[in-house]
Amino acid sequence: MKTPQLLENAPYSETQRAWLGGFFSGIRTQLMQNTGAVNATTAQTLHILYGSQTGNAEAVANDAATAAKAYGLKPVVTSMDAIDSDALAAMDTVLIVTSTYGEGEMPDNAQMLWEAVSADSMPQLPNMKFSVLALGDTGYDLFCKAGIEWDNRLAELGATRIYDRVDCDVAFEAAAESWISSVIPQWGSKDAASMVVNTETAAPKSQYSRKNPFPAKLLVNRLLTSTDSSKETRHYEISIAGSALSYEAGDALCVVPTNSPDLVAAIINAIGCKGDEIEPVNGEAISLQDALRTQFEIKSPSKELVQEIATRSGNQELNGLLSTGDKEGLAKYLWGRDTLDLLLQNPLCEFAAAEFIALLKPLQHRAYSISSSGKMHPDTVHLTIASVRYDSFDRPHNGVCSTFLADLVDAETEVRCFFTPNKVFRVPKDNSLPIIMVGPGTGIAPFRAFLQERLHRKATGKNWLFFGDRNAVTDFIYRAELEAMQANGVLTRLDLAFSRDQAEKIYVQDKMREHGAELFAWLEQGGYFFVCGDAYHMAKDVDKALLDIIAAHGQLSEQQVIDYVNQLKKDKRYVRDVY
Ligand SMILES: Cc1cc2nc3c(=O)[nH]c(=O)nc-3n(C[C@H](O)[C@H](O)[C@H](O)COP(=O)(O)OP(=O)(O)OC[C@H]3O[C@@H](n4cnc5c(N)ncnc54)[C@H](O)[C@@H]3O)c2cc1C
Ligand SMILES: NC(=O)c1ccc[n+]([C@@H]2O[C@H](COP(=O)([O-])OP(=O)(O)OC[C@H]3O[C@@H](n4cnc5c(N)ncnc54)[C@H](OP(=O)(O)O)[C@@H]3O)[C@@H](O)[C@H]2O)c1
Ligand SMILES: Cc1cc2nc3c(=O)[nH]c(=O)nc-3n(C[C@H](O)[C@H](O)[C@H](O)COP(=O)(O)O)c2cc1C
Structure with a gap:
């Protein structure tokens, strides 16, 4: 213990x-x-x-x-x-x-x-x-x-x-x-x-924190995927110079976005307001327009707003789903419908500014796994972000924070941000131990940071990355960097799974299984197993593949596999950063 x-x-x-x-x-x-x-x-x-x-x-x-x-x-x-x-x-x-x-x-x-x-x-x-x-x-x-x-x-x-x-x-x-x-x-x-709390050990070196985000400047906003890709993933570099803040590979940066002015204007119009109505928000009197821009979540509707729209509009389908408590049906109904869709599809829903604001949730920050090593880049934080963009109900929809960074931030804009440390998702202290990293899609982010960290430390331990995305030609992000890391020996193994390059999908867990014997050997050598990216499908399937590999190559019973994996988790050698 x-x-x-x-x-x-x-x-x-x-x-x-x-x-x-x-x-x-x-x-x-x-x-x-x-x-x-x-x-x-x-x-x-x-x-x-x-x-x-x-x-x-x-x-x-x-x-x-x-x-x-x-x-x-x-x-x-x-x-x-x-x-x-x-x-x-x-x-x-x-x-x-x-x-x-x-x-x-x-x-x-x-x-x-x-x-x-x-x-x-x-x-x-x-x-x-x-x-x-x-x-x-x-x-x-x-x-x-x-x-x-x-x-x-x-x-x-x-x-x-x-x-x-x-x-x-x-x-x-x-x-x-x-x-x-x-x-x-x-x-x-x-x-x-x-x-009298002795705050000596807790005295902040920086005045910036979750409660007082640092107003950073965005230095780089670069498209990583090709222009003809079916998705858009971007590389960002945010300056933290002068903040007295620092970070470690494995930490996340939380970004406080502001809403798109176009969406704000469309919502104000849909609820029948003008935008210059002055309302008290968090002890300050501000205009409805500013409140919707900076204070409230206006893309994803709150449960209270959905209920109120259903009540006011008398929309039978929506009221039916709400009154029967059909959560699955409601989630299906709301998928692809944002606040503006609900308002446009239920035109009787006009609100006074104060009424509307009272039904909204506060605008929240979004977390991003940092894709740089703080040792190699002490003054900047790199992020790897897929822009959320999709069309539904005959209009384009944009994710609040990913497209705030992609479209709305210019050289003058403040990007308010703070760090969330993730103390267990760390490059091992022992530089000689092997690490296995599974990070398809934006899941690659912390592993770019890990590789930089291993390079900086001149770590002798082996590094194995499983990466994948839709198509190799358009979505092999950081390809040149990864190939350079392979050439200089930092990246010992790189296994790639491009899911849509062939009729049958190939995923990172298929590559893990293909090389199961070697993967198990790395674990037996004291290796660490890291996973980052989608929590709902990928991380579960990767977990299953890991268990199967341990059972097959360790020739272990079901209970022995559970014990083996539990020990890995206890030793913080199987850790995940999934979302
Ligand atoms: C610890 C942690 C680390 C993370 N690291 C990263 C990272 O490194 N890179 C990264 O890109 N993200 C990362 N994320 C996810 C990130 O925090 C945001 O959730 C993501 O950027 C979306 O935020 P948004 O504000 O752009 O979209 P939002 O405004 O939050 O909109 C997202 C919502 O839009 C809806 N939606 C999305 N796509 C569709 C569709 N096709 N059809 C219908 N509806 C849809 C869904 O309701 C979804 O919940 C991380 C999350 C966590 C918790
Ligand atoms: N919980 C969430 O809401 C959530 C989770 C993850 C990502 N996202 C968001 O989705 C956007 C894109 O994410 P992303 O670039 O990280 O990843 P992504 O585009 O969703 O997927 C990356 C790769 O993983 C593959 N994949 C799909 N299902 C898989 C599975 N079960 N096992 C293994 N691999 C699987 C995909 O294949 P195919 O697409 O060809 O099947 C693709 O090749 C981002 O905005 C991100 O924030 C949201
Ligand atoms: C992928 C994911 C799944 C989550 N699932 C739930 C959930 O089912 N119920 C819930 O109340 N909160 C859920 N949350 C919210 C977290 O519990 C919340 O963000 C919490 O503050 C995280 O604390 P931690 O950093 O200590 O893990 C989820 C968050 C993420 C990113």
């Missing part, structure tokens, strides 16, 4: 420190306002377990730990894959912070512990006191399902819920702060002296 990571030893990167710096002031204020604490004479251990795919839950767990320390507790922050069910059963004070992934699934690092805890053999937990913070996104049908399952299961096992579960939407910070400042005093001392 791995040693739990103590907060004081936590190796915060600069980007995490920046994030925490902003987070703390809020928590501290809320803690100071709290009462009702239990006196703790000796430091009581508080276990904070996190299930996290891309670092949000982990960051919140660390924040909870810092707050707990300020309350005289001894927090122990642990990734869920670092403990087994026996270790969990021995804990008496537990905070669970977990996101939900896939379609209502546990994040990768929570899966094994969850399986053990949900088994019939799991003992009762009568001595445990717990609370759950669930991170999720209301855009998904199974909102916060992983957190809900943990909450229900621990209660079912006889543990005492000391504070009600809080479910957080994409903008989770305020709800997380509130949960931390409510739950910690249930255990800690409210002695004011102990509430």
Whole structure:
């Protein structure tokens, strides 16, 4: 079993420190306002377990730990894959912070512990006191399902819920702060002296963070796919010079977009407004036009807006789907229909500016896996982004953020951005170990960064990339770079799967199977297995192929394969950055 990571030893990167710096002031204020604490004479251990795919839950767990320390507790922050069910059963004070992934699934690092805890053999937990913070996104049908399952299961096992579960939407910070400042005093001392948080280790070097995104400049916007390709993938270089921010290969950059002025104008017209209506938004009075441009999600309709349009229009099909709770039918109906389509197809739906705004969700940032190494490119961040463009209902539709970068940003435009560290998706510290990277489509992004990192470190370990896309002639992105990496020996193996170059589709997992014996040999040599790209189809099929390869070439039973893969996951040698 791995040693739990103590907060004081936590190796915060600069980007995490920046994030925490902003987070703390809020928590501290809320803690100071709290009462009702239990006196703790000796430091009581508080276990904070996190299930996290891309670092949000982990960051919140660390924040909870810092707050707990300020309350005289001894927090122990642990990734869920670092403990087994026996270790969990021995804990008496537990905070669970977990996101939900896939379609209502546990994040990768929570899966094994969850399986053990949900088994019939799991003992009762009568001595445990717990609370759950669930991170999720209301855009998904199974909102916060992983957190809900943990909450229900621990209660079912006889543990005492000391504070009600809080479910957080994409903008989770305020709800997380509130949960931390409510739950910690249930255990800690409210002695004011102990509430002085030592922020020395968390002091941000940069003033920029998730709460205060850096206004960056876009230096490069280059088409990677050919002009006659069936898709459009672009390479971007964003300057972070002067920000005092830094990043590591494997991290993501979150970009805060603004909406297309054309779409804003069309929506204002469709709801029967003028655009100059002044409305209060986040404490500021701004015009409807500016609000729709910068503050609200106007492409993908919120559930509330869909419901209101159905009610006002009397649209029978839509009302039928909503009233019967036919989620699949509703998703099918909404596929390819954006807010403007709904308004145009239901022309009775006029709204006052304030009414309309009240039905919208805040405009969210989009995450992008960084495709450069921070060591090789300390002043720029490279991104590899497929532009979302499709035609439906007789009009072109554009993804908000991918086409903001592609079409709307010029030399003067500020690209507001911040980093999300992904501490497990990292080039191994040991430069001699082999790495296997599976990244079709835009999934190649972090592996370009990994190869740069290995080159920079003069790492001797072998590197194997599985890449694929639709057609070799038009979609073999970064071809010259990859071939140069092969020529200079950094890229030991490159296996390519161009799906549409022949009648039968060929995917990266077919190439993995073809070279299964060698792939297994690399794993046996201590190799790391990384996957990036589509979560819903590719990552699942690649997982299946990996299991089959291990079974065939390791000559292992079904249970032995599961154990083998679980060990890879525990050792962080099988990690995924999937979306
Ligand atoms: C950790 C992480 C890393 C990521 N890394 C990358 C990366 O490196 N590169 C990259 O390109 N993306 C990456 N993404 C995805 C990225 O965050 C955005 O989701 C993507 O760019 C689309 O955002 P958008 O604002 O352009 O589109 P949005 O405005 O969000 O629109 C997307 C929506 O449009 C609809 N839609 C899309 N295509 C169609 C269609 N053909 N027909 C009908 N409806 C359709 C769907 O409802 C879809 O959800 C990553 C995501 C995560 C979570
Ligand atoms: N969850 C999501 O919403 C999601 C996930 C991933 C990507 N995207 C978005 O889609 C756009 C394009 O993405 P992209 O360039 O990364 O990839 P992509 O164009 O969807 O696919 C890249 C390659 O993967 C192949 N592929 C399809 N199904 C596969 C499977 N089951 N196993 C293995 N390979 C498979 C594709 O083949 P064929 O197309 O020929 O079948 C293609 O050759 C981007 O905007 C991205 O953000 C969205
Ligand atoms: C591919 C993908 C699938 C997701 N699936 C769900 C889901 O089914 N339910 C949900 O509530 N949230 C879902 N989310 C949202 C995440 O839980 C949310 O973004 C969370 O803040 C991520 O935290 P983490 O970085 O700790 O993993 C999904 C996000 C992604 C990118």
